[in-house]
Amino acid sequence: MVLNRKQVEKTKKINGKKQRKQSKITDPQIQASPYDGFIKDAELDNQQTQDVSSKDKPVPVPPNQESVSMESMVALTSQRLHNQFLTAINLLKCEKYKEAVEGLKVILASVQEQPGYGQYAISGRTRNKRTTLSALNMFTALGYEGMANPKKAIEFCNNAINEDPGWPIPFAKRSEYFACLEQFFLETNGAGKEEILRSKITADIIVDQKYMKEDEQEKGNVFIDLQEALNAASEGDTIFLEEGTYYREEGFNIHCRCQILGASTKGCVLLSKGSPTMQIFGGKGRGRGDILLQRLQFQNDYKKEEPEESKVESMTSNAAHMYIISPERVTVRDCLFIGGEEKTGGILIAEEAFYQSLLDLEFENPELLCGSSDISEKVLQLVVEYCIFSDCEANCSVFSNNQAVIVISNSWVYNCGQTGIRADEGSTLNIINSQIDHCGSNCVSSDNVSSVNICGCLITDSAVNAKKGHKNYAGLVLAGNSKGNVSKSLLKNHLSAVSVDDSDLVFEENCVVDISDEGDSEAFTEQGLQLEHSAIFIRRNGNVAIQRNNFHNCNLVWLVQHGASPRIAENNVETCLIGFICGARAMPRIECNTFHCILMSIGMFIEDSMGWISGNMFHYVANGLDVYRGSAPLIARNTYTTLAVPGLQDSLAFDIVKVNSGKAEDMEGSDIITLNANVEEKGAAAAILRRRATAEKLRKCSNCAKKKSCVFTCDKCDQISYCSEECRGHDRMRHRAFCSLTLKDMF
Secondary structure, three states: OOOOHHHHHHHHHHHOOOOOOOOOOOOOOEOOOOHHHHHHHHHHHHHHOOOOOOOOOOOOOOOOOOOEOOHHHOOOOOHHHHHHHHHHHHHHHOOOHHHHHHHHHHHHHHHHHOOOOOOOEOOEOOOOHHHHHHHHHHHHHHHHHHOOOHHHHHHHHHHHHHHOOOOOHHHHHHHHHHHHHHHHHHHOOOOOHHHHHHHHHOOOEEEOOOOOOOOHHHOOOEEOOHHHHHHHOOOOOEEEEOOEEEEOOOOEEEOOOOEEEEOOOOOEEEEEOOOOOEEEEOOOOOOOOOEEEEOOEEEEOOOOOOOHHHOOOOOOHHHOOEEEEOOOEEEEEOOEEEOHHHOOOOEEEOOHHHHHHHHHHHHHOOOOOOOHHHOOOOOOEEEEEOOEEEOOOOOOOEEEOOOOEEEEEOOEEEEEOOOOEEEOOOOEEEEEOOEEEEEOOOOEEEOOOOEEEEEOOEEEOOOOOOOOOOOOOOOEEEEOOOEEEEEOOEEEEEOOOEEEEOOEEEEEOOEEEEEOOOOHHHHEEOOEEOOOOOOEEEEOOOOEEEEOOEEEEEEEEEEEEOOOOOEEEOOEEEEEEEEEEEOOOOOOEEEOOEEEEEEEEEEEEOOOOOOEEEOOEEEEOOEEEEEEOOOOOEEEOOEEEEOOOOOHHHHHOOOOOOOOOOOHHHOOOOOEEEEOOOOOHHHHHHHHHHHHHHHHOEEEOOOOOOEEEOOEEOOOOOOOEEOOHHHHHHOHHHHHOOOOOOHHHHO
């Protein structure tokens, strides 16, 4: 959407001096349009209906157009709400943002109370309740943008995504608002003056580097050094930090459940050198409240010892911003985790083996620690809200190795040198309404019986540091009996969007865009097209369901291998090279999907793969569905349509030697059976099953020793096979000698 001139200037004020390159996400069905044309058309409609009562009168729906503006996405069921909406648009244009937001909230509440209307589809913007709510939330976000409130703008972008995850504009605008939020933290206090003053008045301990010792009255609760204040804190105390850079080479330690509130995010900097900036150890669960860190900026001046080229993905606690050791609950809010020139940082959660080493250390040196009772027996709960992780290349931005429960919401992770967020050893990771982009390997990873739940997130640009020959990275990786649930998210610009290996996955109402190898020139070689990745790669065991998603511009959409049996249903696939490849005894269930434009091939069944293909609509250019010898999927009720593109079919044809003549009765002996618009599906499907049944009978004849279809067996023992009745008769005398022998007789 294009803002008018004044709104653009206001946006620049929010962004500040630092400008970032934003991802270009566009929707071909939505064109940016100014408010003026829409308002003039609406005023003309109002003049025609002046004599009619405006209460609850249905608004006529205009005919569908090829391009849909953001304003026309709002389909209101009454003239009263329509007039209120026009008023709110005028207020936005006049820069009366507060009044416009109040009016839009009233409309939102009214629409939410109404029953559902219209039919929603993730692949297109139609006039229905969900799309209407999404557009109204986006207008409200624009109002908060004008009011320079990035947090509220992000909140209403989240609401828009929740209503219509197939619309990419809210993801793009939220990316801008995350950049605004980072500048808001770097250039302002990060909160209102009243909130900061209230935090200071109610604090139990104040840390001020400018504190003068002559003030004897405040000597009891005012400290110059942060670590001294932490040592003096008791369970449930609140520590308020005045602005300043707090440096401690070995980092700061929290041993009780307390709260640390900064006076400003830009001014309260915690800095260490070669040790975790903040180490959290303890949490008995007996005090008041939880451990809370708010409005702080973390930095670690850690110097790398090994060269970057020889480094493998591993966690370094000395380079971490925060090291957590089993407290009961930790909340981190409105904080910046900056890697800086050293590219350090991240939040690490220690593993159980480390706890044991601490207990051993205490047993040998009891004076070092406060007692093993400080380690909570409960599972760690970490909540991260409105935080920015930038340039954390030495570690993952968030890494859990201790069965912890982590909730990351409204946060931004970018330029991570390794995996952006990683769960291991039974951890549970919940990522809500966040953005993860430009990671060195995977964006999100789960292994060793861990769980990942992702909702309303933008996950883009993984494997930015991947070298040629080592590209097995993806936006989301599930392995080691992990469980994943991904919904209402956008995955963009990956080698593979999702990789599932021996794990469970529910992938529903998502958009997957621009999935291809790095550069088309690497995929096309002299030997032909080399596809190493797919939008979703599934292998081995696990319950996988992929349903009601939208895939656009993917080289290969689904790659199913090694006995995997996913259910793939009701998805919309737009432009792709190849729809799917099933191999290595895979058994997918592909039902009721719509393929709008398949350039090279609908799909392939190879390597004894089976499965069920039914109720799909295939619109293809070059080649149909290929079933290789040994594979035998059940195929029924599919629709095949050839897209006539002059000159394109020949250029997309790939070299596969075919033996079939196109007739169903001649297919059984061929290596490949192709189903397309020129072949009767029922006959071809029957030929595939007969070919499979014949192949199962191929074995050496007991008489002539030739490998043939041996359908004749011994009438008595039924253990010896023959290719013909003649061979069975010729071998009867030889076979009679041991036909009735059992294993007991032989040994």
